[in-house]
Amino acid sequence: MFLVKNRLLHISSLAVFSFLFYAFSQLYFIKNLNFTDDIELLIGEGVNLPARWIGTKDVSKDIPILILAGHADSQGLAGAGTSGEAVDKLGLSPMDPDISDELFWNLKLQESIVQLGQERGLNIRSYDPGIRNIDDANDPRTNWSVGKKFSQNGGYALEIHFDSYGHYGVGAGLIPPFHEIPNKIDESIARRFGRFPVLFRGGLGAPRRQIRILEIGKLEGSLEENLRNVKTRQRTIKLLSNAIVKAFLDGLNRHAVSNQKLDGDDTYLRGIYL
Ligand SMILES: [Zn+2]
Numbered sequence: 649m650f651l652v653k654n655r656l657l658h659i660s661s662l663a664v665f666s667f668l669f670y671a672f673s674q675l676y677f678i679k680n681l682n683f684t685d686d687i688e689l690l691i692g693e694g695v696n697l698p699a700r701w702i703g704t705k706d707v708s709k710d711i712p713i714l715i716l717a718g719h720a721d722s723q724g725l726a727g728a729g730t731s732g733e734a735v736d737k738l739g740l741s742p743m744d745p746d747i748s749d750e751l752f753w754n755l756k757l758q759e760s761i762v763q764l765g766q767e768r769g770l771n772i773r774s775y776d777p778g779i780r781n782i783d784d785a786n787d788p789r790t791n792w793s794v795g796k797k798f799s800q801n802g803g804y805a806l807e808i809h810f811d812s813y814g815h816y817g818v819g820a821g822l823i824p825p826f827h828e829i830p831n832k833i834d835e836s837i838a839r840r841f842g843r844f845p846v847l848f849r850g851g852l853g854a855p856r857r858q859i860r861i862l863e864i865g866k867l868e869g870s871l872e873e874n875l876r877n878v879k880t881r882q883r884t885i886k887l888l889s890n891a892i893v894k895a896f897l898d899g900l901n902r903h904a905v906s907n908q909k910l911d912g913d914d915t916y917l918r919g920i921y922l
Contacts, residue, residue: 683880684870687891690884691865694842695821701846703824703835707804709900711833713772714798715761716791716859717754718809723747723780729754733813733868734876743876747780750810750867753875757808757864760889768893770900785853796857799825804833805859808892813868818844823861826851836899837862840891864888 684690719729729750734740743752758774765772775798777789785792795805811817821842824830830838830846841862846855854861865871874884 683874683877683883685883685887687887690871690874690887691820691841692869692871693819695819695844695863697818697845697848699843699845701824701830701843703830703832703838703899705829705831707831707833707900710771711900712798712801712803713765713770713896714795714803714805715758715765715772715774716795716805716807717751717758717774717776718791718807718861719748719751719754721777721779721782721790723751724783730810730812730817730867732810732872733866734872737813740876753810753867754808756885757888760885761808761892764886764889765893765896768897770893770896772896792854792857792859795854795859799828799858804831806837806862807854807859808862808864810865810867810871811863813866813872817866817868818863820863820865823848823852823855823863825858825860826855828858831899833896833899834860837892837895840895862892 719727722728723746729748730736731742732749735742735749743749755776758776762772762774775791775794777791777794779789782790784790787793791807795807798805811819819842821844822834822838823844824834824838824846826846837860841864844861844863848855852861871884874880
């Protein structure tokens with residue numbers, strides 16, 4: 649009897665000890681995580697270029713949305729996407745030796761946006777060419793070919809990117825399509841992330857195909873740290889995808905947008921001039 653009691657006491661004190669240890673270790677980790685759920689801090693400063701376009705065009709509530717992961721088909725020497733500050737400057741190992749760190753995160757975020765978007769009732773899907781190096785941008789399997797077709801059929805195609813670190817990058821923001829009037833989804837995303845001029849770098853390959861580009865933020869500092877740390881990774885990806893899905897939902901709710909002012913620098917160009 650005495651022995652049984654003693655054993656019970658032993659077991660319960662072990663349980664109490666384990667519980668306390670767990671509780672304190674959690675507290676310790678949370679305190680040392682450096683996790684920020686401030687989206688503004690994570691995405692950093694938005695692009696600071698003159699852009700005064702305003703997306704005023706209404707969008708049908710069930711518009712098909714396509715999310716593309718930037719650089720998914722261009723893992724050659726040029727156009728592979730940024731390696732990020734951690735690899736390039738700090739000498740850390742890439743997340744996956746076969747692809748750039750940018751693509752690694754683009755793919756993770758793409759999946760999260762589509763999953764969350766579907767849960768929230770968006771008509772949203774993703775496309776991944778699977779083949780990581782397609783030389784010809786006009787090959788029918790590339791992001792851009794599929795996105796172009798999707799847009800031509802009345803859908804909204806968005807290619808997500810993380811920008812380069814330091815002075816190599818510009819910052820967060822949306823690059824609108826080249827010869828289409830920006831709509832209320834464009835406006836909503838631009839308000840959240842920032843606004844690039846329509847003619848940014850002479851009109852990049854994607855916007856010329858009516859595919860929007862979203863630069864989420866520079867792959868550096870706390871954004872990259874929070875993504876790389878396995879303890880904060882999921883929360884960070886969720887935080888970002890939630891901000892993007894919310895921007896879609898806000899744009900589709902047709903919030904009033906005032907002040908339809910376009911200027912010469914960044915006015916969309918009509919097809920006739922191109
Ligand atoms: Zn990119």
